[in-house]
Amino acid sequence: MTEIENKISNLLNPxxxxxxxxxxxxxxxxxxxxVRSHTSNVRSIFVxxxxxxxxxxxxxxxxxAKDLDIDHSNIDTELDSGSSETxxxxxxxxxxxxxxxxxxxxxxxxxxDDKVETFLINLFRGTRLKGLLSIHLESKSIVRPxxxxxxxxxxxxxxxxxxxxxxxxxxxxxxxxxxxxxxxxIPSIEKNFKGDLNKKIQGLIYEIDELTQxxxxxxxxxxxxxxxxxxxxxxxxxxxxxxxxxxxxxSKHIGQSGLQNSDLHKIFSIIQENNRKSYYENWEVSTQSGxxxxxxxxxxxxxxxxxxxxxxxxxxxxDSIKILNNWSVSLPKYLENExxxxxISDGDLFKVGSHxxxxxxxxxxxxxxxxxREVWPVLKLKDTILWIPGIRKSSEGNWLETQKDKFIIxxxxxxxxxxxx
Numbered sequence: 001m002t003e004i005e006n007k008i009s010n011l012l013n014p015x016x017x018x019x020x021x022x023x024x025x026x027x028x029x030x031x032x033x034x035v036r037s038h039t040s041n042v043r044s045i046f047v048x049x050x051x052x053x054x055x056x057x058x059x060x061x062x063x064x065a066k067d068l069d070i071d072h073s074n075i076d077t078e079l080d081s082g083s084s085e086t087x088x089x090x091x092x093x094x095x096x097x098x099x100x101x102x103x104x105x106x107x108x109x110x111x112x113d114d115k116v117e118t119f120l121i122n123l124f125r126g127t128r129l130k131g132l133l134s135i136h137l138e139s140k141s142i143v144r145p146x147x148x149x150x151x152x153x154x155x156x157x158x159x160x161x162x163x164x165x166x167x168x169x170x171x172x173x174x175x176x177x178x179x180x181x182x183x184x185x186i187p188s189i190e191k192n193f194k195g196d197l198n199k200k201i202q203g204l205i206y207e208i209d210e211l212t213q214x215x216x217x218x219x220x221x222x223x224x225x226x227x228x229x230x231x232x233x234x235x236x237x238x239x240x241x242x243x244x245x246x247x248x249x250x251s252k253h254i255g256q257s258g259l260q261n262s263d264l265h266k267i268f269s270i271i272q273e274n275n276r277k278s279y280y281e282n283w284e285v286s287t288q289s290g291x292x293x294x295x296x297x298x299x300x301x302x303x304x305x306x307x308x309x310x311x312x313x314x315x316x317x318x319d320s321i322k323i324l325n326n327w328s329v330s331l332p333k334y335l336e337n338e339x340x341x342x343x344i345s346d347g348d349l350f351k352v353g354s355h356x357x358x359x360x361x362x363x364x365x366x367x368x369x370x371x372x373r374e375v376w377p378v379l380k381l382k383d384t385i386l387w388i389p390g391i392r393k394s395s396e397g398n399w400l401e402t403q404k405d406k407f408i409i410x411x412x413x414x415x416x417x418x419x420x421x
Contacts, residue, residue, distance in 0.1 A: 004149055004157050008034045011145050017104045018042040021096055022072070024060035027109035029165040030154050031146055035107060036068045042107075043071040045099055047092045049079050060166035067164070075099060085176055090281075100141060110135050110144045113151040116201045117181050122258035150198060218246055222253075223415035225312035227299030227375070229253060230291045230415070233271055253418055254294060256280050267292070276371050286371040293371060297343075300375045306340060310377045312415050313389060315341070318408040328410040329379065329387040330401040339386065341377040348378075350385050351395045359385065366391055379409070 001009070012018070012035065020032045022044040035042050046061035048054050058074055065072035077091040100106055115135045135147060146154065158165060174180045190197050223230045229250050236243045244259070247267060251259040267285060270277055276286030283296045295311075302308040307315045321328055331339065348359040363373040368391075379387040379397075386397035389411035393401070 002157060002160075003153055004030065004034050004146065005037065007145050007149065008038050011143065012038050014039055014041070016041065017101070018107050019096075019100060019104050020044045020107045021092070021109070022046050022061045022064065023109070024057035024064065024166045026158050026163075026165045026167070027111060027146065027151075027154055029060075029064050029163050030157050030161075031107060031109040032064060032068065032070065033161060033163050034157070035145075036070060043073070045096060046072070046074045047095045048074055048076050049083065049088045049091065050077065051079070051081060051083065051088070057166050060164070064164065073099070085178070097141075104141075106142045108142055108144050109146055111146045111149050111151055111154055112198055112202070113182070115147060115205070116186070116198050117178050118257070119201050119205065120181055120185070121177065125258060126261035148202075218242055219249060219418050222246060222250060222418045224253065224418055225415050226309060227296040227301075228311045228415070229294040233287060233290055233292050236267070236271060236292060249418060250294060251280070254280060254283050254296070276369070284371055286369055288369045288372060289367065293369075295371050295375060297375050301343060302341065302377075304340065306336075307409075310341060311375055312413045313377050314412050314414055315389075316410050316412075318410060321408045321410060324401065324408075326390055326392050327412065328408055329393060329397055330406045330408045331386070332400060332403045333405050333407050335381060335400070336407060339379055339381050341379055343375055344373065344378055344385075348385060350388070352392070353395060359388070362388070362391070377411075 018035060018039065018041060020028060020035060020042060022028045022032055024046065032042070032044055044061065044065045046058050048058050062072060062074070075095045077088075077095055079087060079091055083091075096106055118135050135144065157163075171179060172183070174183055186197060218235070221232055221235055231246055231250065235246060244264070247264065248259045251263065256263075263279070266277055266279065270285050271287060271292065274287055276284055279285045279294065281296075282298050283294050286293050286295070300311040302310045307317060309315070318328075321330075324330055344359045344363075349356050350359045350362050359378070360373060363376065368376065377389060378385050379389070381396070384396055385394050386400065387393045390413070
């Protein structure tokens with residue numbers, strides 16, 4: 001049994017369903033071949049980025065899947081020609097996760113050489129210690145079975161098994177940072193310094209992992225929900241390595257490949273100036289009541305289902321409840337299909353008795369910062385706000401509570417700990 005076959009055999013669960021991200025190149029072709037040799041519970045996906053050579057790679061992927069008698073699908077990303085590697089990577093992950101079923105695990109063909117390249121990229125970008133751990137074997141619904149296998153072993157496996165694959169011509173384009181490292185810098189380092197660079201960096205990664213294990217207790221201070229991360233500002237100090245560890249953990253959670261010095265500068269300036277700034281992709285950073293908040297509005301908000309969680313807010317429906325307060329509202333049953341949760345809009349008004357005020361002013365009086373105001377769920381009937389969970393009910397909401405034949409909605413907040421870091 002080869003090294004690759006041994007890895008696959010030890011990692012795969014015969015009762016699990018797998019999806020291989022198949023690019024048509026040698027790495028993913030070898031991965032699919034070796035997985036198919038051990039289980040039939042596998043299908044493949046090709047993500048077409050609409051770049052030069054994409055159609056050729058798609059045809060290669062189709063032929064490989066056909067030869068292995070594997071269910072295969074292609075997904076178009078509708079990217080513009082000449083899109084950056086970053087945009088293609090983001091679109092690829094989104095397409096793969098959107099297609100992934102609940103009972104499936106995504107298999108990616110990253111290998112040891114990729115890990116070395118990512119380590120160097122993060123190092124040169126100024127990534128802090130935790131970011132140098134590079135690519136993990138497992139993360140969330142992803143497994144990378146070949147992460148400890150060298151590229152040379154993958155190529156040899158393809159030759160021995162007579163696996164057909166296509167070479168992506170962009171791999172020779174040294175204007176792409178990773179290709180420049182792979183084709184010029186790493187060979188030059190190996191030429192001028194004795195020893196296996198892969199082994200040297202792998203050893204460093206193991207040491208960093210061991211050194212940061214003692215900091216795991218700190219992770220419990222990070223709380224997360226859908227589109228939301230918080231950490232106490234008191235733990236974030238510009239001259240404290242533990243702070244870098246916490247922020248690196250958060251950066252990985254929100255999808256960054258590594259925390260850079262520019263990110264740290266932005267975060268520390270937000271804390272000092274007590275303001276908010278855009279951060280990574282759709283994430284925004286701000287401060288609130290002694291906490292550093294990371295909020296992604298797109299991930300926080302629901303798709304429209306009345307009881308669907310929004311951020312760290314959860315909702316339940318009841319026929320009765322012991323105590324009605326600002327965390328619950330009682331409404332006539334005939335309104336059940338007409339009410340909805342949404343975020344506030346510009347100009348929204350809130351009525352209390354004979355007094356009407358802007359909802360933004362109400363939030364401000366309760367000390368809710370601007371980032372949270374924009375995602376905090378409010379219950380509406382048409383354009384009228386009935387209830388702001390955890391804050392108060394409007395005059396209309398209070399009046400509806402006096403009606404008969406009612407149902408109750410309660411709100412609660414739930415923030416979890418980050419796991420698997």
